[in-house]
Amino acid sequence: MADYDYDMITIGGGSGGVRASRFSAQRYGKKTAVIENMRIGGTCVMRGCVPKKLLVYGAHFAEDFEDAAGFGWDVGASKHHWPKLMAAKRKELDRLEDVYHRLLREAGVDEITGTGKIVDAHTVEVEGKTYTAEHILVATGGWPTLPDVPGIEHAITSNEALDLEDLPDRIVIVGGGYIAVEFAGIFNALGADVTIIIRAENVLRGFDQTMRDALRDELHKKGIKVLSECQVKSIEKSDSGYSLRLDQVDFLEADLVMYATGRAPNTKGIGLEETGVKMDKNGAIIVDGYSKTSVDSIYAIGDVTDRIQLTPVALAEGMALAHTLFGGHPTSVEYDNVPSAVFSMPPISTVGMTETQAREKHDVAIYQSRFRPMKHTLSGREEHSVMKLIVDKKTDKILGAHMMGADAPEIIQGIGIAVKAGATKADFDHTIGIHPTAAEEFVTMREPLRDEDG
Numbered sequence: 001m002a003d004y005d006y007d008m009i010t011i012g013g014g015s016g017g018v019r020a021s022r023f024s025a026q027r028y029g030k031k032t033a034v035i036e037n038m039r040i041g042g043t044c045v046m047r048g049c050v051p052k053k054l055l056v057y058g059a060h061f062a063e064d065f066e067d068a069a070g071f072g073w074d075v076g077a078s079k080h081h082w083p084k085l086m087a088a089k090r091k092e093l094d095r096l097e098d099v100y101h102r103l104l105r106e107a108g109v110d111e112i113t114g115t116g117k118i119v120d121a122h123t124v125e126v127e128g129k130t131y132t133a134e135h136i137l138v139a140t141g142g143w144p145t146l147p148d149v150p151g152i153e154h155a156i157t158s159n160e161a162l163d164l165e166d167l168p169d170r171i172v173i174v175g176g177g178y179i180a181v182e183f184a185g186i187f188n189a190l191g192a193d194v195t196i197i198i199r200a201e202n203v204l205r206g207f208d209q210t211m212r213d214a215l216r217d218e219l220h221k222k223g224i225k226v227l228s229e230c231q232v233k234s235i236e237k238s239d240s241g242y243s244l245r246l247d248q249v250d251f252l253e254a255d256l257v258m259y260a261t262g263r264a265p266n267t268k269g270i271g272l273e274e275t276g277v278k279m280d281k282n283g284a285i286i287v288d289g290y291s292k293t294s295v296d297s298i299y300a301i302g303d304v305t306d307r308i309q310l311t312p313v314a315l316a317e318g319m320a321l322a323h324t325l326f327g328g329h330p331t332s333v334e335y336d337n338v339p340s341a342v343f344s345m346p347p348i349s350t351v352g353m354t355e356t357q358a359r360e361k362h363d364v365a366i367y368q369s370r371f372r373p374m375k376h377t378l379s380g381r382e383e384h385s386v387m388k389l390i391v392d393k394k395t396d397k398i399l400g401a402h403m404m405g406a407d408a409p410e411i412i413q414g415i416g417i418a419v420k421a422g423a424t425k426a427d428f429d430h431t432i433g434i435h436p437t438a439a440e441e442f443v444t445m446r447e448p449l450r451d452e453d454g
C-alpha cells in the first residue's frame, strides 16, 4: 500500500460500492475512496427501490380508503396530490443522501465527485486528477435500456417516472418485468388509466407460472390492461399526447409512454477495454467467484457484473470482497435461494425454484393455497392471495416458496431463512401457525395439489 494513495478506490457510490468501501475502512482499517458522478446512494436509494417503495406506500392508501368503508369508516372523498408526494419523496431522498455522506465521513472513506476512468491497473483519473490504489473496484451499476423504435425519444424510463411533475391520465408502460408491473400498480392506484404492452404472453417471465397467472388476474381486476404478444412499431407526438402504432391494434393514444425493458451494465467510457478488463456480449464485467476481473488488481460487484440485479446481492458481494481482500479469508457469495420481491399491487415474493425449474431436476410435490384474505371479507375487495410450496419428494426439502398477496415480501423473508437452512416439508408441518394470519397457510398446507405418482 505504501506506494499507493489508497488500499482500494471504488468507482460508483451505489449500494455495493459504498458498502465495500465503508466495510473495508471500518472493519479492516483500510484507506478507501468512493468516486461518484451523480448522487451518492446510487440506483437503489436515488432512482430505484427506495423512492419506488415510497410511491407504493403512497399509492396503497387509495385501496385502504376504499377498504375502510367495509369496517364502518366514512372517509369522505379522498383526493391525491401527486406533487405533494413528489415533494415528500424528494425531501426523504435528500435526508438519505446526507446520511450516506455522514456514514462515509464517519468511516473515514474519502468521497471524490466526478466520473472515474481507469488509466491503468492501479490508477484512476477523475476530472483530470489521478489517484492510485492497490485495488480498483468497479461498482458502476446499470442504466435503463431502450429498444430502437422510431420515436423512442418520446419515452421515459423509471428514472423520470420517479420524478414526474404531474400524474398524466393515460399511461402506457412497455415491458412486463419488475419495474413495469410495480409502476403499473402505482399509477393505476393513483388514478391513471394504465396499459402494459408485453411481447410475451404474460408478465414477469422467469417467475413461477402460478404467480404470473395470479398477478395477471389481479391486474385485470384493477382495470390495468395488458396487451400481450404485442410490439410497439413507432411512437409519434400527437395533439393530445402520444400516438403508438402497434402490430396488434392500429393505434393507442397516451399522455405518457414509459419503457421498462431491462437495464444494461454501465461499462462504457470508464477505461475498461483499454485496461484489458473482459466483458460479456451484454457489456457486463466478467468476474470470478471472488469478484475479480481478468485484471488482477481490478474487481467488480453489483449490477455491473449482471449476476443477480438486486441491492442485497450487491451488498453481500461488497462485504465478501472486503473479507477477501483485507480480512485474509477469501469469501464468495452464494447465489442459490436468494429471496426477492416484486412490489406490484398485490406484491409477489419468492425464494428458490419455480415449479418449472424444479421439475427439470426433481420429482416434486406441489402444495398450493388460494384464498381471499380475511380483511377482504369485510372490505368486499375481490383480491386473492396465492401461496405455493414446491417440495422434493425424495428428500422432502422445500425447493421453492412463492406467494402473491398482501405482505408477501415480509412473509417470504422469514420463509427464506428456513429454505436457506434446508428445511423440509415435515419441518413446516411441525411448525405451529400464528393465527389468524395469512402466513400460517405456509405451515398448514397438508395435501399436495398435484402428485404425479399418487
Ligand code: NDP
Pocket (backbone or CB within 6 Å): 147, 174, 175, 176, 177, 178, 179, 180, 182, 198, 199, 200, 204, 205, 260, 261, 262, 263, 308, 309, 310, 340, 341, 342, 343
Ligand atoms: P426485467 O428484465 O425484469 O424485464 C424486462 C421486460 O422488458 C421483460 O418483460 C421483457 O420481455 C421486456 N423487454 C425487453 N426487451 C424488450 C423489447 N425490445 N421490446 C419489448 N419488450 C422488451 O427488467 P426491468 O427493467 O423491469 O428491471 C431491471 C432489473 O432491475 C430487474 O431484472 C431486477 O433485477 C431489478 N429490479 C428489482 C426490483 C425488486 O427487487 N423489486 C425492482 C425493480 C428492478 P420478455 O419477458 O419478453 O423478455
